[in-house]
Amino acid sequence: MTLTDIFIEPFSHAFMRDALRMAMVIAIMCGGLGVLLVPRGLSMLGDGLAHATLGGVGGALLVGLSPDLSLWAALPFAIMVALGIAWLGRHAKLAGDAALGVFFAVSLAAGVAAMHIAARKGVAVDMESILFGNILAVQPADVGIVLGLSSVILLILAWVGPRIAYAGFYPDLAAMSGIRVALKEYLLMILTAVVTVTAVRAVGVLLVSAYLVIPTVTARMVARRLGPMMLLSICAGMFGSALGLIMSYHFDVPTGSAMTLTLGGVFILALGVRGLFRSRL
Numbered sequence: 001m002t003l004t005d006i007f008i009e010p011f012s013h014a015f016m017r018d019a020l021r022m023a024m025v026i027a028i029m030c031g032g033l034g035v036l037l038v039p040r041g042l043s044m045l046g047d048g049l050a051h052a053t054l055g056g057v058g059g060a061l062l063v064g065l066s067p068d069l070s071l072w073a074a075l076p077f078a079i080m081v082a083l084g085i086a087w088l089g090r091h092a093k094l095a096g097d098a099a100l101g102v103f104f105a106v107s108l109a110a111g112v113a114a115m116h117i118a119a120r121k122g123v124a125v126d127m128e129s130i131l132f133g134n135i136l137a138v139q140p141a142d143v144g145i146v147l148g149l150s151s152v153i154l155l156i157l158a159w160v161g162p163r164i165a166y167a168g169f170y171p172d173l174a175a176m177s178g179i180r181v182a183l184k185e186y187l188l189m190i191l192t193a194v195v196t197v198t199a200v201r202a203v204g205v206l207l208v209s210a211y212l213v214i215p216t217v218t219a220r221m222v223a224r225r226l227g228p229m230m231l232l233s234i235c236a237g238m239f240g241s242a243l244g245l246i247m248s249y250h251f252d253v254p255t256g257s258a259m260t261l262t263l264g265g266v267f268i269l270a271l272g273v274r275g276l277f278r279s280r281l
Helices: 003-007 014-040 045-062 067-073 075-091 096-120 127-132 140-169 171-176 181-203 208-220 226-251 255-277
Strands: none
Touching: 003 226, 014 045, 014 140, 014 181, 014 208, 014 226, 045 067, 045 075, 045 096, 045 181, 045 208, 067 075, 067 181, 075 096, 075 181, 140 171, 140 181, 140 226, 171 181, 181 208, 181 255, 208 226, 208 255, 226 255
16 A cells, blocks of 8 residues: 555545544644643633533524534533633632533533433434544535634634733733733633534544643643744644544544544654754744
8 A cells, every 4th residue: 555545545535525624623723722721721621611512412402403503502502601610710719620510510411411301302312423523424514614713713812812821821910911811711711612612513522622632732742932832732733633534544443533542642752852842942
């Protein structure tokens, strides 16, 4: 088998090209946003919001929306959960992980109950697709929607990303500089909710945190400054996603799992080369 057969032949199929486009867009969004979350100890925020999304999906199915539309309908629910976590952290003095635990448990329980009731009413509930995703089933319309969302998110990150980072790492100094710290916190939560729900569509509830965490910690092995770290995080996510798609095609393994494993492989590679580049970036 030639290199062309290995790397090019899988993408001769339209469904693989659509999956690659979706994976690249998600890698860009998660790679850029993860840099603002992981260094602040918010690594599991995406995972918690992904599980909380089940509450929105269950509610959407219960009111009669189709399974394909239910995930997008869960976006407002995920945003409300994210804002609730931020509000509790600021006003109730409840630590972020504790607030996340509360919303995580309640939303997950509500979602499971709602989907169980919907299934009893005859609604087709594909739990495997929700939990593990099915990026090979994405349609060109899905890619277009996600591409539009990612464009908006990247513009916001380019505009206020440094101020969000400053407000998160040094809130007192940021407030003294005139930065509205609370507003930046809520904006970060909204962006995380949007990115999480979008990623769930492709890689599922259980694997979404991998896209937010692994590329970021990979980049932190090599880079110190925010700009290079964000760029490396995006590149690591894109490379791992593409390689994972190729591996899943040739070895017939679940695509989400293959992409997560290749992201882990990129992280291990970064561990090996960190000493060469960390002092330079």
